[in-house]
Amino acid sequence: MNWPLVPQQLITGILNGGVIGLIALGIVLIYKSSEVFNFAHGHMVMWGAFLTWWFAGAAETGSELLNLPLWAAVMGALAVSVLLGLLIERMALRPMTGQPLLSIILMTLGLAQLLEGLASIAFGVEPKSNFPAPFSPGDVLVIPFPGAFGDAIRLKYTLVVAFGVALLGALLLIWFFNRTRTGLAMRATSENHEVAQSVGINVSRVFALSWALAGMVATLGGVLMAILTGVSLNLATVVLVAFPAILLGGLESLGGAVLGGVLVGLSQALVQAARPIEVRNSAEIAPYILLLIVLIIRPEGLFGQKRIERV
């Protein structure tokens, strides 16, 4: 272990984890209302980032139509992503109602490919480095910490803000699910569609709503990721770190997704801090090893729902 690096990596890991958690939330949201595991979520994240980039008029060609400030671009992207979510639900998922769950899940895989193709047509395949960032990469918060590398912990402003936004979004969603009427309708629908119908819940409206919400959450996550890493088609692969976060936290738990994200971030950062990094990509593998261990001990994840079986 490279001890002087550890305090820095601990904090960075937690902050990064918050963003991963927010992306994981979007998948949990859909799973909670319809039991569909949305493999296209990463591509919705990517679309959110590209839309923001487009609204901000950051095209390199110089022929930008809109030149909105970042906050307005985000609003625009959120609005479009809500429509995108609704459209996906209407065109792709509603016709599949009543079909086996597996076919619906495979359909989301196809959807991912479609979204990727459409994005490359609409925005081009080259990575964009000119995402409108609110802070320059040089803006760091220096916290003195004796014993750490350089006797201080350096935090990028962008990372701190991203973590704050992710946390706020997660808390809002948790409040929404547990305290509002619509949240209760969503939780009820996730358990049993037919029974939900029998008590007068409009199930298709609940699905549409959860996809719209997931679109918004994805966009938010996409913007935060884009600020940290820039926009490219590869952004969609962030779900690969979100998957272990979801399974760690438990598929049905919003709080668990966030915590899972933080655990994933931490495990990645700490493996990076370990001195002998002989295994290539060890930081990417670490969360999955952690996941394996947790799943052996708690198959439903840390906060997932235990299957209720009465004899």
Next chain:
Amino acid sequence: MLRIHNIEVVYSDVILVLRGVSLEVPQGAIVALLGANGAGKSTTLKAVSGLLRSQQGEVTRGSIEFHGERIDRRAPDEIVRMGIVQVLEGRPLFQHLTVEENLLTGALFRKAAPRALRQDLDEVYSYFPRLAEFRHRTAGYLSGGEQQMVVIGRALMAKPRLMLLDEPSLGLAPLLVQSIFQVIRRINQESGVSMLIVEQNANVALQISEHAYVMELGRIVLDGPSAELQENADIKEFYLGLTQVGERKSYREVKHYRRRKRWLG
């Protein structure tokens, strides 16, 4: 209030399940629908509540009217809004929600004020005091009888005018069946909810109801005031398990049973 007129129901466009079922539930009445497995009782209820469609079923002929309005083409949530709530078979509740949350889901569509909801909850708890005790428990861990109470209570939260009950006695001990049916009668009398009850337990169902219909193979084969049906020789033999003399039936007469069934169908 509810009038089913000669309906035909087809599943997946090919399987004909109901072939001309007509029945009527008068305002404030309890009506029983009896019959063997596969006779089409549950399908009849689902045709009324609109839940057929999510199972690829469709009313292809005839009509269903509620207070003079056609409802056989409406979506399930619209039908609930009109005041018809179905209590599904096998007491399916939202297992991971608490008892109180389960009850509240029944009132979701009404958008009622919190205070009104509180009152409605108290009304349910007055029918089922057991539930008040367990209000914060996870519903999935309740016993079968308690789950049945939750499911009926949840339907009550919708302030229905007509309740469709699908086998409320399923898998419950005889004593519990009696008490559940007592509450059903109380709900009918005190809250003025009409009931259409599907039952295998013909005995209890005929005691509680004013009128009863008997279904076989997708048809109504017999109907009349429950008191009269209780005395009907066929009913006694096939549904109450008694011979004409009133003794328990022996299996020697199974042949005779088969012959009679065919004639009835």
